[in-house]
Amino acid sequence: xxxxxxxxxxxxxxxxxxxxxxxxxxxxxxxxxxxxxxxxxxxxxxxxxxxxxxxxxxxxxxxxxxxxxxxxxxxxxxxxxxxxxxxxxxxxxxxxxxxxxxxxxxxxxxxxxxxxxxxxxxxxxxxxxxxxxxxxxxxxxxxxxxxxxx
Amino acid sequence: xxxxxxxxxxxxxxxxxxxxxxxxxxxxxxxxxxxxxxxxxxxxxxxxxxxxxxxxxxxxxxxxxxxxxxxxxxxxxxxxxxxxxxx
Numbered sequence: 001x002x003x004x005x006x007x008x009x010x011x012x013x014x015x016x017x018x019x020x021x022x023x024x025x026x027x028x029x030x031x032x033x034x035x036x037x038x039x040x041x042x043x044x045x046x047x048x049x050x051x052x053x054x055x056x057x058x059x060x061x062x063x064x065x066x067x068x069x070x071x072x073x074x075x076x077x078x079x080x081x082x083x084x085x086x087x088x089x090x091x092x093x094x095x096x097x098x099x100x101x102x103x104x105x106x107x108x109x110x111x112x113x114x115x116x117x118x119x120x121x122x123x124x125x126x127x128x129x130x131x132x133x134x135x136x137x138x139x140x141x142x143x144x145x146x147x148x149x150x
Numbered sequence: 151x152x153x154x155x156x157x158x159x160x161x162x163x164x165x166x167x168x169x170x171x172x173x174x175x176x177x178x179x180x181x182x183x184x185x186x187x188x189x190x191x192x193x194x195x196x197x198x199x200x201x202x203x204x205x206x207x208x209x210x211x212x213x214x215x216x217x218x219x220x221x222x223x224x225x226x227x228x229x230x231x232x233x234x235x236x237x
Binding site for chain 1: 164168212230
């Protein structure tokens, strides 16, 4: 378990990993900044920023306030991400990939729940303050059969 | 490539970073690698949310007791749910 066993070197490695090299001092500084919650490292920063931006929005704040349960909120978050990806033609592959991941992880019911958020159905119920119907929309998020990993 | 994100957290893309530098950062954080997978105490790190092993090609490293996980929308959503929005 050593870096000496990294199989790729030279141009091939650069094509897979990139060519940017950090000095020892830079690595130490980056690790320090990570521990100070000042920096994060991701393969796809755009997606991370997309999700983070959604969590600043009023719609998410509404869901966070009224929707209980971690799984439900994660599916809502993923539904918002599906909606954002759908709005960008360039992200069609990411949209399809995320649909597949949601289906594999949460099954058909989970994907449908996320898509209800994507289509604005849950927002409709909350926005109309359908107190007579509430919490009927949440029954759509019954994930009792979903894996208990989360 | 460095992206200055919202809420003050700087987000650095690992796509452009060499394998050597990724490994150096992992080791500085107390992790290691077998050349492909990320290891902790000699054991491959598994992202329980994504259900995948974390590798040099799919990893994300986030603040909060140094979270090393798969860079995946579901894992990121779970991370935010667990840790809240980074400041």
